[in-house]
Amino acid sequence: MSAKSTDQDGAASPLIILPGLMCDSRMFGATLGAFPDSRAIDGYYGGADRIETMADYALAHMPARAALLGHSMGARIALEVVRKAPERVERLALVDTGVHTPKPGEREGRYALRDLGRTQGMAALVAQWLPPMLGFAGLRNEALMDSLYAMTVSAGLPVYEAQIEALLNRPSVDALLPTIACPTFAMVGRQDQWSPVAQHEAIVTAIPGAQLRVVEGAGHMLPAEAPEAFNQILREWLSWPPA
Structure with missing residues (x-):
């Protein structure tokens, strides 16, 4: 299917x-x-340390109009893209994410991982960060764990440090969500411990007409943990609303 x-x-x-x-x-x-027509925006948003600047990077690397999907932090960037240039977003998918401001203890947790990376290296940081991001089946999938481990370690500590600063300083989207008019899906793995289903229920409540899709047996890394189920939801989203 075309993307x-x-x-x-x-x-x-x-x-x-x-x-x-x-x-x-x-x-x-x-x-x-x-x-085949899909594309992920690589480059770690040019090393930006604010969501707003990351959105500018995304806009500079996007076509004039797109079906925009953001995963986790990427969904927060996607929302900022909608805020800055709603005419550029034909439809929106928010995957394994949230719309709340930083919660108590979030700063301390992210900085503890940062400090672990500084003292023991990225391998130690990722070894602690990654396992809670997967569902039970994903944790037992050695090839999947190895690939996600290699990907996140290769990002490097400067990228992690910049991106957690962006997340800890993320802008409020409370006023934005009710204004979103394009077809919007929220997608989440049932076993996502970091961004649980309840956060996505809040998203679809706040965005007019938004749809919620939950994938059983997957965690926060849904696109990699359950790709067939994820892609099937994307097909539905890309043709939403139904005829």
């Missing part, structure tokens, strides 16, 4: 993916293979 959706004017909008913390196009290999 393009058709907007109200009959124009084709390609699927553009915004990766999350320490992630790149490797996270979406199965999706990029299944949707």
Whole structure:
């Protein structure tokens, strides 16, 4: 299937993916293979340390109009893209994410991992950070764990440090969400401990007409953990609303 959706004017909008913390196009290999016209924006947002600047990077690397999918931190960037240039977003998918401001203890937790990386290296940081990001089946999938480990370690400590500063200083989206008018899906793995289902229920409550899709047996790394189920939801989203 083509990775393009058709907007109200009959124009084709390609699927553009915004990766999350320490992630790149490797996270979406199965999706990029299944949707040949799709593209993930790599480059760690140019090393930016604010969501707003990351959105500027995304806009500079996007086509004029896109079906925009953001995963985790990438979904927060996608929302900022919508804030800055709503006419550029034909439809929106928010995957394994949240719309809340930083919670108590979040800063301390992210800085503890940063300090572990500084003292023991990225391998130690990722070894502690990655396992809670997967569902039970993903944790037992050695090849998947190895690939995600290699991807996130290769991001490097400077990228992690810049991206957690962006997340800890993320802008509020409370006023933005009710204004989103494009077809919007929130997608989440049932076993996502970092961004649980309840956060996505809040998203679809706040965005008019938004749809919630939950994938059983997957965690926070849903696109890599359950790619077939994930891609099937993308097909539905790309043709939403149904005829």
